[in-house]
Amino acid sequence: MSTGLEDAWQNLRLTADEEQVVIVDDADDNTDELISLCLLGKLHTQCSFNPKATKSVFCNIWKPSKELVIRDLDSNLFAFQFFAASDRDYVLNEGPWAFDGSLLLLKQMTGLEVPVEVEFSTACFWVKAYDVPDKKQTISFARILASHIGEFVSYDDATVFGIDKVLCFRVDIDISNPSRRGIYIKVDDRQMWIRFKYVKLPDFCCGCGKLGHVLAGCNSVQIVEDDPNLQYGSWLRPLLSTDNSTNMIIDATTVINPGPEAFKRDEHALNIWDDRWLPRPTSFHPITPKTDAWADLKVSDLIDHNMACRHESLIR
Numbered sequence: 186m187s188t189g190l191e192d193a194w195q196n197l198r199l200t201a202d203e204e205q206v207v208i209v210d211d212a213d214d215n216t217d218e219l220i221s222l223c224l225l226g227k228l229h230t231q232c233s234f235n236p237k238a239t240k241s242v243f244c245n246i247w248k249p250s251k252e253l254v255i256r257d258l259d260s261n262l263f264a265f266q267f268f269a270a271s272d273r274d275y276v277l278n279e280g281p282w283a284f285d286g287s288l289l290l291l292k293q294m295t296g297l298e299v300p301v302e303v304e305f306s307t308a309c310f311w312v313k314a315y316d317v318p319d320k321k322q323t324i325s326f327a328r329i330l331a332s333h334i335g336e337f338v339s340y341d342d343a344t345v346f347g348i349d350k351v352l353c354f355r356v357d358i359d360i361s362n363p364s365r366r367g368i369y370i371k372v373d374d375r376q377m378w379i380r381f382k383y384v385k386l387p388d389f390c391c392g393c394g395k396l397g398h399v400l401a402g403c404n405s406v407q408i409v410e411d412d413p414n415l416q417y418g419s420w421l422r423p424l425l426s427t428d429n430s431t432n433m434i435i436d437a438t439t440v441i442n443p444g445p446e447a448f449k450r451d452e453h454a455l456n457i458w459d460d461r462w463l464p465r466p467t468s469f470h471p472i473t474p475k476t477d478a479w480a481d482l483k484v485s486d487l488i489d490h491n492m493a494c495r496h497e498s499l500i501r
């Protein structure tokens with residue numbers, strides 16, 4: 186349906202002066218760097234949410250080294266203006282991010298787009314591929330696997346040529362598709378199934394496998410929560426993220442970067458909440474109040490044992 190403004194525009198007869206097109210040279214503008222530090226973002230959700238709380242949470246999670254200005258452009262459209270490239274890169278490279286279980290979709294700005302017309306169709310995830318044969322723990326094989334999930338972005342060196350049968354790579358994924366659970370490959374006439382898991386996977390539908398809604402809000406699958414025929418489940422998340430309470434603790438980003446020394450100690454014995462393991466001046470453990478259910482969490486729970494490294498994106 187056209188608006189009154191559009192109707193009025195179509196009926197206008199431009200004067201000769203108005204028909205002239207002015208060629209604008211942008212060489213004199215100094216806005217490129219400023220715009221390159223800006224991101225557009227929206228939450229991938231069908232539910233209503235509190236924009237003020239959303240902005241506050243992302244400020245707290247990201248902890249930018251310089252200022253961060255977040256503007257509301259529409260009911261579910263934000264402009265994130267950073268003032269340091271490192272802050273912008275951290276947000277782009279360490280995602281995905283979520284608010285209240287809903288994925289935050291991000292796009293770099295060009296400065297010429299109409300923000301409300303920007304399409305948010307993909308999101309970057311670290312994908313872990315399990316049961317990869319030793320001889321296929323290569324960068325080229327990571328690229329092949331990634332190409333069947335989305336668009337390959339990068340890989341984790343720590344997992345290449347390892348012997349733990351896990352490859353980790355970053356993929357730009359079309360969020361309108363169900364999360365791919367794995368792939369059959371055939372090597373030397375041996376067929377095998379390689380499983381995929383998604384790091385920091387936010388809420389998704391266990392019925393259809395798509396992001397953006399949960400089972401209760403699914404329009405395509407009529408199935409109940411504990412039905413054995415559910416085709417998707419929390420097992421799509423790597424071990425560390427299999428329960429929401431652990432996610433809650435980590436997403437709170439109360440764990441600061443302790444430096445490599447902290448992990449040389451016996452992390453299996455160090456209690457996250459009670460032991461003195463963080464190099465903080467006053468508190469030597471996270472500030473977030475612990476819950477009884479997770480009172481026994483150890484520092485080792487913050488380490489990705491499959492990849493033999495700490496979770497860089499979780500510990501800042």
Ligand SMILES: [Zn+2]
Nearest residue numbers: 390392393403
């Ligand atoms: Zn669904």
